[in-house]
Amino acid sequence: MALINVENVSFSYDKKIKALKSVSLSVERGEYIAVIGHNGSGKSTLAKLLNGLMIADDGEIIVDGLSVREKKNLFEIRKRVGVVFQNPDNQIVASIVEDDVAFGPENLGIPRKEIGERIDFALNAVGMTEFRKSSPMRLSGGQKQRIAIAGVLALMPKVLVLDESTAMLDPKGRQEVLSVVKKLNKEKGVTVIAITHYMEEIVDADKVIVLDGGEIKMAGTPEEIFARRKELKDIGLEVPLSSFIAQKLIDLGVPVENVLTEDGLVEALCKL
Ligand SMILES: Nc1ncnc2c1ncn2[C@@H]1O[C@H](COP(=O)(O)OP(=O)(O)O)[C@@H](O)[C@H]1O
Numbered sequence: 701m702a703l704i705n706v707e708n709v710s711f712s713y714d715k716k717i718k719a720l721k722s723v724s725l726s727v728e729r730g731e732y733i734a735v736i737g738h739n740g741s742g743k744s745t746l747a748k749l750l751n752g753l754m755i756a757d758d759g760e761i762i763v764d765g766l767s768v769r770e771k772k773n774l775f776e777i778r779k780r781v782g783v784v785f786q787n788p789d790n791q792i793v794a795s796i797v798e799d800d801v802a803f804g805p806e807n808l809g810i811p812r813k814e815i816g817e818r819i820d821f822a823l824n825a826v827g828m829t830e831f832r833k834s835s836p837m838r839l840s841g842g843q844k845q846r847i848a849i850a851g852v853l854a855l856m857p858k859v860l861v862l863d864e865s866t867a868m869l870d871p872k873g874r875q876e877v878l879s880v881v882k883k884l885n886k887e888k889g890v891t892v893i894a895i896t897h898y899m900e901e902i903v904d905a906d907k908v909i910v911l912d913g914g915e916i917k918m919a920g921t922p923e924e925i926f927a928r929r930k931e932l933k934d935i936g937l938e939v940p941l942s943s944f945i946a947q948k949l950i951d952l953g954v955p956v957e958n959v960l961t962e963d964g965l966v967e968a969l970c971k972l
């Protein structure tokens with residue numbers, strides 16, 4: 701059974717604004733899924749439905765065999781699905797990094813000794829161990845967001861949902877967060893659902909889901925998605941230049957792979 705199954709889910713705000721329309725998707729254990737779409741396409745609504753912050757009007761969401769619709773399941777579901785939001789400043793609650801990371805497990809009633817172990821694990825996983833005793837206020841945006849991720853990791857979730865968690869960061873901060881998330885997926889087996897509106901960020905995903913107007917417009921590998929440049933443009937998403945150039949070269953009979961990054965394109969051209 702898939703770790704998460706979303707079946708024909710619809711959701712409206714105030715019974716008027718249809719934010720999601722019959723969305724279906726499944727997430728397997730260990731997968732790295734990217735969800736992309738421009739503003740208002742329904743991405744955050746999906747994130748909030750996945751851990752029961754809101755409940756769908758229609759359809760079913762099953763997490764690890766548990767229906768999100770059942771109130772009695774919500775506690776277990778929220779332990780399994782950790783959500784990191786866009787603004788790190790809204791997610792940090794304590795004035796010392798380790799207290800911030802401990803906040804979630806303390807609320808779950810985890811014993812003191814185990815909380816210590818979880819803080820060690822979570823800070824190490826995001827590469828922030830040396831900042832354990834620091835004030836989050838003094839950290840960069842990327843470092844703060846890594847602390848927010850550590851706070852969620854301390855709950856030992858099976859799924860990490862990142863709702864545009866890189867959107868407020870500078871390029872360095874974005875890179876830091878992306879590489880931490882990739883590592884958690886590859887080395888610790890954390891299932892990732894990365895929501896973004898940056899096309900470059902879907903490159904490493906196993907599967908990409910494109911949302912537009914509350915509907916799934918496309919689903920496939922990054923290569924398959926990037927190949928549909930015209931349709932993407934119609935819904936306000938620009939394919940990275942490297943991928944566009946590679947596709948043009950392939951059309952002209954130049955045998956490069958459909959590379960997705962600038963470095964990849966240079967490498968492919970050098971091999972010719
Ligand atoms: N709290 C809310 N109340 C009313 N409408 C909302 C609310 N949140 C989002 N919406 C609307 O729902 C739609 C989807 O929004 P959202 O899921 O936030 O999209 P995204 O995260 O892709 O920008 C948009 O039309 C948005 O205006």
Ligand SMILES: [Mg+2]
Pocket residue numbers: 743744745863864
């Ligand atoms: Mg959003």
